[in-house]
Amino acid sequence: MIFRQLADPTSSTYTYLLADSDSREAVLIDPVFEQVERDAAILHELDLRLLYTLDTHVHADHVTGAWLLKQRLGSKIAVSAASQAEGADRYLADGDLVQFGARHLEARATPGHTSGCLTYVLDDRSMAFTGDVLLIRGSGRTDFQQGDAHKMYQSVHRRIFTLPSTCLLYPAHDYRGLTVTSVEEEKRFNPRLGIAIGEEDFVGYMKNLGLPHPKQIDIAVPANMKSGQPADGQDKASAQHWAPLTYTFAGIYEIQPDAFEENAATIQLVDVREPSEFDGPLGHIASATLVPLGQLGTSIDRLDRTRPVVTVCRSGARSAQATVLLQRAGFAQVANLAGGMLRWRAEGHPVVGGKA
Incomplete structure (x- = not known):
C-alpha cells in the first residue's frame, strides 16, 4: 500500500x-x-x-x-x-x-x-x-x-x-x-x-x-456544509494559465519544451547559469537573457512584470530555485523549463552555439 x-x-x-x-x-x-x-x-x-x-x-x-x-x-x-x-x-x-x-x-x-x-x-x-x-x-x-x-x-x-x-x-x-x-x-x-x-x-x-x-x-x-463548493459554484483557474503548465509536488510550475516553443513569443526566458555555461557545450536558447542565479536578486528590475517568465539552467534545479525567488519578488506568472538545457538539447530543440 x-x-x-x-x-x-x-x-x-x-x-x-x-x-x-x-x-x-x-x-x-x-x-x-x-x-x-x-x-x-x-x-x-x-x-x-x-x-x-x-x-x-x-x-x-x-x-x-x-x-x-x-x-x-x-x-x-x-x-x-x-x-x-x-x-x-x-x-x-x-x-x-x-x-x-x-x-x-x-x-x-x-x-x-x-x-x-x-x-x-x-x-x-x-x-x-x-x-x-x-x-x-x-x-x-x-x-x-x-x-x-x-x-x-x-x-x-x-x-x-x-x-x-x-x-x-x-x-x-x-x-x-x-x-x-x-x-x-x-x-x-x-x-x-x-x-x-x-x-x-x-x-x-x-x-x-x-x-x-x-x-x-x-x-x-x-x-x-456544501462539500467545499464556492458560493459562485466556479473553479477559479490558477493565475498560471498563460501556457500549458505542470505543477510538481515540490511546489514548482514547469513548462515542457514543446509548450515553451509554442508560446515563446509571449515569454521572457531567463537563463540562470554562469556565463561560461551560457556560451559552453550545451549552448543557449536564442531568446534567453543571461542572469546568473546569484545575481537574480539585484537584477529583478531588468524583467517585465507584465509578461510571463520562464527560467532555465543546465538540469532544471537552479532554475527551479529561481522561480521561487521571482515569486517572492512579486512575479505571478513564472515557470521552470522542465529538464533544463540537457533535455532541450536531447529532444533536438534549436540552440545558439554549443557542441554537436
Whole structure:
C-alpha cells in the first residue's frame, strides 16, 4: 500500500493519501482547498487515480478540497450521513466500507467533536484516522457544532481504544509538529482521555477549556456544509494559465519544451547559469537573457512584470530555485523549463552555439 501524510501549515491540518499499489486506486482523507494543486501533483507523479475524498467531519478551521478535487480529477465525495452536508456522492453510516483496489477503510461513527464525526480504520486495523475526536495527547473541542463531551468519551473508549494496541492513530490536526501516535500510547498518556480517566472527569475538563472562537468558523462551516463548493459554484483557474503548465509536488510550475516553443513569443526566458555555461557545450536558447542565479536578486528590475517568465539552467534545479525567488519578488506568472538545457538539447530543440 502507498501511504503519505501531507500537512497544511496554515490550519495545521493533516491530509492522508492511501492507495493500492497494484490497482493504483487512491483515497484522500481531509483534503484542504488551498492544497488541491499539491494533492493533484502527487497523485499525478505517483500515477494514482483518486476514487474518493473522505472528510472526517465538517471542519471549522479550513475549507475542504473535496469539491475542487471532484471538478479537476473526477473523484467522488464521501462524508458522514449524520453531517447533513450537501453535495456528496456517498453518505457514510457506521460500518460502511470504502474500497480502493484490494484495500478498504471502515467508517466508524465517533461523534463528540461534531455529531457527524467518522474515524476511518484500515482493513488490517494497523492504522486509523481519527479526525478531531482523538488528537495526539489531546482531543477536539466539544463546545460548538453539536459537540458533546459524553459522546466523545464514549466514542474514544468504545470505538478507538478497542482497536489493537499497536494500531497507529493519525489525527486531523496537530499544533506542535507531532505526526502519529498509537492506541497504547493514548491509553497510557492522554491527559484527557487516558484509560484511567473517568467520564465525568473528562466532561469537567472539557467544560473548563476556555478556548477562543475558531477564526475561520464563519467561512469554513458554511462552505464545508456544501462539500467545499464556492458560493459562485466556479473553479477559479490558477493565475498560471498563460501556457500549458505542470505543477510538481515540490511546489514548482514547469513548462515542457514543446509548450515553451509554442508560446515563446509571449515569454521572457531567463537563463540562470554562469556565463561560461551560457556560451559552453550545451549552448543557449536564442531568446534567453543571461542572469546568473546569484545575481537574480539585484537584477529583478531588468524583467517585465507584465509578461510571463520562464527560467532555465543546465538540469532544471537552479532554475527551479529561481522561480521561487521571482515569486517572492512579486512575479505571478513564472515557470521552470522542465529538464533544463540537457533535455532541450536531447529532444533536438534549436540552440545558439554549443557542441554537436
